[in-house]
Amino acid sequence: MVGRVKKKKKQDSSHNITTNRKASHDYHLEERYEAGIVLHGWEVKSMRANNRANLKESYITPNGGELFLIGAHVSPDATTSTHEVVNPTRSRKLLLHRVEINRLIGSVERKGYSLIPTRLYWSDGRVKLEFALAKGKKQYDKRAAIKARDIERDRDRDLSRLK
Secondary structure (H helix, E strand, O other): OOOOOOOOOOOOOOEEEEEOOOHHHHEEEEEEEEEEEOOOHHHHHHHHHHOOEEOOOOEEEEEOOEEEEEOOEEOOOOOOOOOOOOOOOOOEEEEOOHHHHHHHHHHHHHHOOEEEEEEEEEEOOEEEEEEEEEEEOOHHHHHHHHHHHHHHHHHHHHHHHHO
16 A cells, blocks of 8 residues: 655745835835845845845836836845955846836836835745835825824724723
8 A cells, every 4th residue: 555645834935034114104005016136145145144134215216128126235244255345235136027017117107106115035045025016105194194003003902901
């Protein structure tokens, strides 16, 4: 009798490197996309070792029919080779299908949207970037969101006291 071999459960390979928490505060995030990103070896090594990346001041811009991540900071690891010139804030090319790139470039140029990076994470051993097509919030929109969040928090707190 031949025994049945159990298949191993596929582990959740999504592992956050960093998130841009300020993005949802400053923008109305509408559509989310996932893209590959072109990195140097030292950048991948640094992210693997201690998740040393920052998306806080970064944005995505079209250039020559391609999309580039500008302003993302990847701190070099201490073991980075000394003969390599390290630029932690260099622009990095995003890898998407041509149809998606054309659609996003059209939205940015014609409709006034911005492309805002929201999350950097591991997926099957590769670094992926999640970004959103977004519209900027006005100051009164931000105040209204903060007020609604405070009201919701107070309501939940009052309900928990009654229990």
